[in-house]
Amino acid sequence: ESCFMRISLLPAEQIVGISRIQRSSYSVAFDERFSVPLDPAALEENSLRFSVFGVDEDERSVSTGVAELKLSDLELASRPFNAWLYLQDTNKAVDTVGEILLSLSYLPTAERLTVVVVKAKNLVWSNGKVTADPFVKVYLLQDGRKISKKKTAVKRGDTNPVFNEAMIFSVPAIVLQELSLRVTVAESGEDGRGDNTGHVLIGPAASGMGTTHWNQMLATLRKPVSMWHPLRRN
Secondary structure, three states: OEEEEEEEOOOOEEEEEOOOOOOOOOOOOOOOOOOOOOOOOHHHHOOOEEEEEOOOOHHHHEEEEEEEHHHHHHOOOOOOOOOOOOEEOOOOOOEEEEEEEEEEEEEOOOOEEOOOOEEEEOOOOOOOHOOOOOEEEEEEEEOOOOEEEEEEOOOOOOOOOOEEEEEEEEEEEEHHHEEEEEEEEEEOOOOOOEEEEEEEEOOOOOOHHHHHHHHHHOOOOOOEEEEEEEOOOO
């Protein structure tokens, strides 16, 4: 019933803040502020890790979950960042096959959802392939059903491909909460069809950074919001 929060600066894992212990409360309001001196150039390199610990009857700390934020994704020099972060269970292993950087924005007046596929990195090809030609498929889903699909150009033999391609979907505001995005990195085959490397789900029905990114887009309408997402094996 008791818990506290520890904030660390990565990759050095330097502890920069520890909250007070909150007693007997499942819905916790910390209302605490921590200041971290940081050179602007370090924003490109560093992440923040938020670790939540429960405290048992013997006053031992028990890890509850963690959330991480890459500071380079947040444009902190121009505006503050506010969002719910979803805690990941530290005991659950996730099979990741790379990362993808996506930018989302929604323009209410034009009812336009824009997804920019920026780049991917550290891709691990399927079926033990030595090399492959990646491209990205973006599916718009409504209640889990595919209602629209767009894809990028193919990049030849690149495990860190740069795409910088914008996908525009016409989306009435009234259905936004029923939608989600499935972004799949695929490997081009000779017949135009290929294996999937991995995917990420973004939207109200997602979890972790997928939900955080969607909520941040809705909180900053008209402004693009960029975040890295881990790719999960299909």
